Amino acid sequence: MGSLLTRGSFLGVGVVEQVGSACTAFRIGDRVGWGVINSTCGNCEMCMAGKDKYCPDAKMYGFDGYDTQGSVCSHAVRKEQWLFKIPDAIPSGDAAPLMCGGGTVWTPLVEQCRIFERVGVVGIGGLGHLAIQFAAKMGCDVVVFSSTDDKREEALRLGANEFYATKGVLDYAMLGVTKPIDRLIITSSAKFNLGLFYPVLARNAKILPLSFDDGDLVAPNMATLLSGNSIVGGCICSRFLQNKMLDFAARHKITPIVEKYPMTLHGVSEAVNRLRNGKMRYRAVISWDY
The missing domain is CATH 3.40.50.720 (NAD(P)-binding Rossmann-like Domain)
Known part of the structure; x- marks a missing residue:
């Protein structure tokens, strides 16, 4: 599992280990990414218009006390509604920054x-x-x-x-x-x-x-x-456009510039300190693999 460190949020990429009985979009072994939203209602005007990122009932990491779905961990439980399959052409260390930025x-x-x-x-x-x-x-x-x-x-x-x-x-x-x-x-x-x-x-x-x-x-x-x-203001990305973005990035070889840190207390602390001091260039990726 990889984690992207940004201003106040940890967005991740991981491999599916288990799926619920109602899950149809993913299989065990799929590599997926997630952003700040974990769920939306699916029934309001914004959701039905394809503007689900503006759903008034959206559960967003870092907002309204919803802070239990970050990525600095070994495992995370996510709803398939807001998971995105990562194209094979994009390494996990590049995919994590794309999930947000x-x-x-x-x-x-x-x-x-x-x-x-x-x-x-x-x-x-x-x-x-x-x-x-x-x-x-x-x-x-x-x-x-x-x-x-x-x-x-x-x-x-x-x-x-x-x-x-x-x-x-x-x-x-x-x-x-x-x-x-x-x-x-x-x-x-x-x-x-x-x-x-x-x-x-x-x-x-x-x-x-x-x-x-x-x-x-x-x-x-x-x-x-x-x-x-x-x-014109804008807030993150709808599900439809997020999938299109990943496909476009894979085809055109768009590569984030990242600094890599191990998924340890020292690694996370070092990344946070560089971010606070304005020295990060340009995203920190924290992973068990480094």
């Missing part, structure tokens, strides 16, 4: 972005480095914004076509962005005035904030109205 960036890309559009990615971290790969493989023109030049070569290697460092720049019109950005995916948890990016956005652009964090988003009212820009 992969699904999180995949949803706005397939729902809000078209292949001929310029897609901006703000931040190169656990979400950002996956967003670059997915968007590039989809055929989008990928433009990356990061605070410094440190990750320029990495961003270009992952599939970005342009890179801009923003630290110390007060007017983003001075960045020299070659053409306006149609879709702006914000993967950084840092809060800033979204108006900073308006000079480089196309008319009717969509801004897609993804990172879970407290605080408020701030955007200029008049500029938003006159440009027709919209801010």
Whole structure:
């Protein structure tokens, strides 16, 4: 069993050892992954519309005291409704990060972005480095914004076509962005005035904030109205899209950048400390196999 360590959640990949009598989707020996949701009602408007991730009765790890379905363990009991079969082409150490970060960036890309559009990615971290790969493989023109030049070569290697460092720049019109950005995916948890990016956005652009964090988003009212820009929130991934994401990642060889730790107290502590200190690059995978 492998475990992905992210901000506040442990998402896993494991091998099925037992199945209940009512289980029809999986067999013993199947390799499966799971995310933050363990069950939904299946009967509400959101579930029936294929937007089951917004089910008001969803049981989500880390929310409302529901904290017993993590992955730092030898075994876990999960409902088949929210388990996903891992393609053979994806190693478990890569599959675990895809269960969270992969699904999180995949949803706005397939729902809000078209292949001929310029897609901006703000931040190169656990979400950002996956967003670059997915968007590039989809055929989008990928433009990356990061605070410094440190990750320029990495961003270009992952599939970005342009890179801009923003630290110390007060007017983003001075960045020299070659053409306006149609879709702006914000993967950084840092809060800033979204108006900073308006000079480089196309008319009717969509801004897609993804990172879970407290605080408020701030955007200029008049500029938003006159440009027709919209801010579209998103939460993890529906079951349908999660399976499609795994298939796409397998076919296009999308590979998360991970650090590996043993499934021991020392290994988990070391991973948590690196995460708290902001040194993780970019996901920690904790496993019995390391």
